[in-house]
Amino acid sequence: MSRAAKASAVVIGASGGIGAAFEAALIEEGAFDVVHGFARSRTGPMHLDLLDEATIAAAAAHVAKGPPPGLVIVATGLLHADERGPEKALRDLDAEWLAKVYAVNAIGPALVAKHFLPLVPKGMRSVFAALSARVGSISDNRLGGWHGYRASKAALNMLVRNLAIEERRRNDRSIVVALHPGTVDTALSRPFQGNVQLGRLFDPERAALQLLDVVEDLKVTDSGKLFDFEGKAIAF
Incomplete structure (x- = not known):
């Protein structure tokens, strides 16, 4: 990725499958002066819990000591945990689980934007990208189910659109997008890989490189949109 000097890259969720791949790829490419994972x-200073805003603020303060972030990637997501999986029907809805899914998939990335976007000076090209999902597209939803995951990703997509509009007023070279990585061979998708088409299950390294290529080609007019791993816009 070609970037101006004196810029950093930030990966939130760098211990996960695709997050770790993002971090490794960015370090190997060497386009940024610093890569924060x-x-x-x-x-220590690399600890960040999306459910604890104080840790997000502390992470942003750590980044602020060095070059401003030219790229921030939120590579996190919650689909299943602690024997809880995506709901198949209304009877499976649970308020506590819904709140947790929203907290991780929508509120957390929004709080990252709250603390990290102001670190980018006006006039500097920057990309803020949060991993979303095609199933968060309302217009593309034909199967239903997975209520919490779908709804929280739809909420994330709306937040991305809102952030893009607001950020454009502050920095007209800022790009805020949501990214759909496809089905990646990680713990998040593992229980649901049985129906994936041949050749459509990506290892984390390939997924990260595909999305970094998409990020590289983004234009200011792309801000506020959802893109898949091939760089194609997905309707909200």
């Missing part, structure tokens, strides 16, 4: 499982 934050994760809940990491300690």
